Amino acid sequence: MNAINAINATNATDARWYCIHTKRYKETWVARQLMEPCDEIYLPLLREHRTIRRQRKWVIEPLFPGYLFVRFVVEERFRAVRYTSGVVRVVSTIQGEPIEVDEVIISALRQRSTDGYVEVQLAPLSPGEELEINHGPFRGMRALFQQELKAGERVAVLLEILSSRVRAELPRAYVEKKSNATHKQLVA
Numbered sequence: 001m002n003a004i005n006a007i008n009a010t011n012a013t014d015a016r017w018y019c020i021h022t023k024r025y026k027e028t029w030v031a032r033q034l035m036e037p038c039d040e041i042y043l044p045l046l047r048e049h050r051t052i053r054r055q056r057k058w059v060i061e062p063l064f065p066g067y068l069f070v071r072f073v074v075e076e077r078f079r080a081v082r083y084t085s086g087v088v089r090v091v092s093t094i095q096g097e098p099i100e101v102d103e104v105i106i107s108a109l110r111q112r113s114t115d116g117y118v119e120v121q122l123a124p125l126s127p128g129e130e131l132e133i134n135h136g137p138f139r140g141m142r143a144l145f146q147q148e149l150k151a152g153e154r155v156a157v158l159l160e161i162l163s164s165r166v167r168a169e170l171p172r173a174y175v176e177k178k179s180n181a182t183h184k185q186l187v188a
Contacts, residue, residue, distance in 0.1 A: 014073045015039045017101040019091040020081065027062045030086035037080040040071040044109050047117035049153075051173060056153070063118050067091075069106060074098055123177055131157060135174040142178065143168070 022030040031041045044063040049056055062068070066088075072081060078098065082090055090098045112118055125131070129145045143157035146167065155172050158165040 014075070015071050016074065017042075017069055017071045017103060017106055018074070018081075018098050019101055020068050020070055021088040021091055022066055022068060023086050023088060024066050026086045027066065027068050030084065031068055033084050033086060034068075034070055034081060037077045037084070038070040038072040042069040042071075042106055042110070044069075044113065045117050047119050049173075051171065060117065063109075069101055122172060125155065125177070130178045131175040132178045133157075133170065133175055136170065138168070138170070138174075143175065145175075148172070 020030070020034070027043055031043045034041055045060055046063045047058055047060050050059045051057075052059070070081060072078075078090070081087065092098050109118070125145045125148070127146060131143050131145050133139055133141050133143055138159060141159060143159050144165075146156040146158060148155055149169060153172055154169055155175060156167060156169050157175065159168050160166075
């Protein structure tokens with residue numbers, strides 16, 4: 001009986017985290033399929049507000065599309081995991097050895113999630129900061145940030161149109177901070 005407990009304790013400590021590449025949009029289905037052969041499964045989900053057909057809705061999707069994390073004893077369960085329907089491959093080295101994912105990474109992802117979802121916080125903007133407009137009728141233009149409006153869902157910006165600055169209000173999702181690399185390219 002002590003020998004059996006020792007073997008079970010050894011197997012529990014041998015279980016490591018691995019990253020599984022799945023077919024696109026099949027992450028949840030594959031996670032359900034892997035419940036039996038794996039000790040633990042972690043599919044980090046991203047929740048964000050998006051405008052869909054002019055309505056703000058919560059959208060939930062995998063944080064890493066096409067990937068999930070599983071914990072299992074590779075010597076015992078590799079074939080069962082690798083050949084589960086929907087699994088493309090276990091992320092491996094060039095030699096074909098599965099790459100372990102450190103427990104610290106899984107813990108960090110779990111700590112950043114609330115209610116099982118990771119939420120992306122938009123970077124704060126400061127007045128006078130240069131922005132790029134990525135959506136809408138002003139796509140491709142640069143603007144200067146003035147202020148946030150309506151609980152951060154909209155922003156007031158200054159656009160340079162016909163040699164004068166014009167104030168415009170845009171959804172916050174339409175703008176992002178201008179990258180330094182882009183700025184250097186424009187200056188050069």
